[in-house]
Amino acid sequence: MDANGKPEEKHIELLAGKIKECLPPSSVTKEDVVILCIGSDRYVGDALGPLVGTMLEEKNLPLSVYGTLEEPVHAFNLNIILKKIDKKKRKPVIIGIDASLGGREQVGHIMFKNGPLIPGTALKKMLPEVGDYHFVGFVNYVDPLPESQFLNDTRLYTVMNLANAITDVITEVFEEEKN
Template identity: 55%
Template sequence: MMNTFHKHKLHEVAPKPKHTLQFNEKTAPEELRAIIDKLSAILSEARTQQREVVYLCIGSDRYIGDSLGPLTGSLIAQNAKTQRVYGTLEEPIHAFNLKPALKDIQKTYDAPLIICVDASLGTKEQVGDVLFVDAPLLPGKALERMLPETGDYHFQGIVNYLDPLPTSQFLNDTRLHTVMKLSQLIAHIITESEQQASQ
């Protein structure tokens, strides 16, 4: 049986707004480049405004379907060589410690710009997609949980699809291969964007 920790966490994909950029292996490389260019411009502007960029990767490593965030956080910390990462495999950020983490970010960093990473449910055709959304993350929306609106921008990795099964089944049935590929892709986008913004 799924505990409340995970019930607070998961959310489904909202209807795609016009400011969402989407990429998967079936789409053209130009779309991947568009996300990198968009994020790079955001990072450059943040530096001009003397805002510190923080990556907040939400999820748990206890269930495959929920591990996208902490896995991506570990990859970002390793590949982008930044210490401004909250939520890794070693120290996950989830429903029980999200609010304290947000308070710590505001206390530690000067005018932080927060970019979130989280797993999402979508349609069967969307599995494997990465969305970069020019808006805060609403964690727990699908389950109508009261968690704070989080961040300035966010990545959603669609790891599984909605069906009549309970949400706990989603956690158990998600393929590690899917989560790993999505985590690597998001970390690649962030690493490339960091490098491009620093040039």
């Protein structure tokens, strides 16, 4: 999905519909869903996850959200948070969210995939795979600069558009089911 600017409602509904098809049938309740938003608010390019987590908490959806601006989930506490989730939830459905680097044409786009998220790969960090499904938002593109520079040179406008779009999609998936 293209999140450059405000995505059209039909694109949000289309992606939300595809996500509903992917999620396990009604044996999974909304309370079993964990949204794991990975990143740090110390770098604009890495703040996508914590921004989405904060926005989702403000929506008061019946989901467990880990990773906000106040309490980010990042490389240093990811394993602790995963153990915490494992203790609290029996068989959660985990949806991971993280920022990613891609090609120039991918910047501002969102990808939703079946399968685990592998956080930290752009910065060559060895972190555990997380989740059953995941969103990545392409915040910047690969350049000859050192990898850590990508996160510093990312536009907040792009990150905010991606965060708003991902939040809108997740809200569409889980808020609609309340009715």
